[in-house]
Amino acid sequence: MSIIVFAEEWNNQFKKASFEAVSYAKSWAELAGTTVTAVTSRGAADPAALATYGADRIVTIVLAATPYGIAQQLAAMAEGAAGMVIAGTSIGRSIAPALAALAGGALSTNTTSIPTGTAPVTVVRGAFSSKGIETIELTGGLPMVSFVPNSVGIQERAGAGAVESMDTTGTDLLQVTEKTIASGKVALPEAEVVVSAGRGLKGPENWAMIEELASVLGAATACSKPVSDIGWRPHSEHVGQTGIQVNPNLYIAIGISGAIQHLAGVSASKTIVVVNTDAEAPFFKAADYGIVGDAFEVVPQLVNAMRAFKAGQ
Amino acid sequence: MNLLVCISHVPDTTAKINFDAAGTALDATGVQFVINPYDEFSLTKALHLKEAHGGTITVLNVGGPETEPTLRKALAIGADQAIRINATPTDAITVAKELKNHIAANTYDLILCGQESIDYNGQQVPAMLAALLNLPFVNACVDLVIDGSSATATGEIDGGHATYTGNLPLVVGGKKGLVEEKDLRIPNMRGIMTARSKPLQVLEATEHDAATRAVKFVKPAVKSAVKLVDNVDELVHLLHNEAKAI
Structure with a gap:
């Protein structure tokens, strides 16, 4: 009954939002009295780094090429999970809803708080283009949170950090023909x-x-x-x-x-x-x-x- | 091509947002509703594709009768027919399932959504819909080229772009760039007149179970008045010592 968190990397380096995602999962796990399982790419340079932010178990997989493929891989691990956390990066915003649809999740996106309650899981999110703040209960399925990067912050709290690899596949329905990211600039x-x-x-x-x-x-x-x-x-x-x-x-x-x-x-x-x-x-x-x-x-x-x-x- | 554009009926960008006394829902009193701005880019893209490839544009909305003027506006802009699924759009998964049930029973080559609606800012429905239909999906889509039965689509990713190719049908979450702002169309008088005689079909809802529940809406705290400073040294001092932003 772990909290599962997806830790995204780019060019084998973790994104800052991934450390924030693991920190988020750790805060949630402390409230729920459970552990944190981080899932990341087998190509990540230093998967064990996720332990610094609270990952008890770090599972490396060969990531599918598209968000939908990754969503399928995460959905295959959802059974028995207590909750799932995805950073609201551009890729995360494509993964999370697909994952919720595939795994029967109750998803809050654009989330700006860690859970304020756990029965049911309750979080705060932005709505009406920043003109409203919504409190939402994740009642009808596996609770899942996609949070706004830089909204909850990164915290260092050590987790057990055991690294293992797992075989799982997702079906990519699209072929990635080009990926360009401006280098040397802050995203x-x-x-x-x-x-x-x-x-x-x-x-x-x-x-x-x-x-x-x-x-x-x-x-x-x-x-x-x-x-x-x-x-x-x-x-x-x-x-x-x-x-x-x-x-x-x-x-x-x-x-x-x-x-x-x-x-x-x-x-x-x-x-x-x-x-x-x-x-x-x-x-x-x-x-x-x-x-x-x-x-x-x-x-x-x-x-x-x-x-x-x-x-x- | 059989083109489907999913349309959200949302408060105008400039609308003052208030909530009801219980704080559980939008108070729509005096609020002007419009086609979701992101959806406008997708609708215009559909018009361009129809002009290039021929076909039919259907606009689809999940909502009550109050959303019909928004569908009529989409017809006035150039869609051929409209469908309203008569359900309260309680949360993203209920909307996605309603859309899915309609789409699975029909034949669409391309399903164009907006990246997100400006009311609940969920950015969930298009990706959920694609997953429920097991169809390819490109979010934040800023370029789309159709060639026969295949598509090349470019989506924004953090700090750059990713380009994908695949077969139709495809679901996209569109935004500015899919067409340019200047290409957006506003209804003209002839469009408004012909829209009245275009078909607007109402379908009954099929599923109702929401996965989430909005328990409270509040407005953000009013910002205290701006602190005007005379020189940059004072600004740097305040940003460091007071705001702790640097």
Whole structure:
């Protein structure tokens, strides 16, 4: 009756969200008085690392190529489980619902809390594009949680960590023909700090200072919808409703007015800083800190100030 | 091609969201409902595919009679026929099972959904539906090319893209990129007139067992007023010492 958690890796390295997933499973297992079984790819460089975050048993499998294949593999292990945890990464968001459908799960996605109760399992999740917070009971099947990365945090609590391998297959209904991930950049959905800019930057040639600020902060870069629509920045950087939803510890918005569609994708951020020339910009209402000023003056100063701060740490 | 577009009926993006006195459901008073924005990209993609390959577009929704204006709007935009499965969309699995029962009894080449609905933000139904039907699925789909009976689809993954090929039928969860924002269509007067005479069929629900139960909705705490600062050094100081964000 273990809590089963899927630990995703990319290029043989665990994603940060995977450590958070195991931490989540450990918190749940402590409440439920049970153990944590982590399932990961046999290619993962160091499966035993999952023990640091609470995995008692670490099962390595030859992963199927597609989320649906992986969902089948996890479904085959679901019998007798007390619950299942999947990080809400892009792959996880495809796996979890398929797994719930295959294994008769009661699934909460977009979850932002560890279970607040275990009989029935009760969790808190975001709804109505951050305009509502829902408490949901997982009543009608094996309880399963997909959580928002960076919402519950990583905790180190040692588990027994016995590593074993298992043979299981899933059927991939699609062939993966290409996979491209921008290298050397912080992936937006997992970023702890996001530096985002909008039309206030006046043109794509002015993004160097945004990239520089992001680089100083170890942040991902993002942009508003109009900026991706006019092609100044790629669609993959567009945060907001119909774009990517983020919840970093720090979101710095530069030259973005703060349309409701944008806020829907960022208002779960823990701290929001807004830099805008227009003191009436709606984004200031959603911000924690603001500077009314010209991005072309403020951002270079901020780069220097942050660089000095980082150097002093 | 026999194209199916699954449509959610959701509060408009700009709607003020309130909950009923018990805090267990949305208070729909005064709320304007629209086609789920993600579904609009899928609907427009279906129109493009029909223009290129011929065929029929069916729009399908699980919901009560109050959702019919949303289906009529989809007809006005260019879908050929609409089906409403008369059930309360209690949770994702109930919706997915209703959709599955209809789809399994019919022949669709392509099932286009939106990646998620902007009301419950579950991002569950399309993947569940594909799994229940044992059909291939591509989420966050930003490109789709149909060639005879096969498809090449690209989905966003964290920090990049993955491209898949496979045979139809295929289920996709669409989003911006599947078509461009500027390609989205709004109903014109002729569309609205012809939509009135297009078929809208109501089917009775087949399954009802929900797996989850919403027990409480609250609104997020109102943010305290923004702290305006004059210079970047003060900002860095506050971010470090007060917000502990750096």
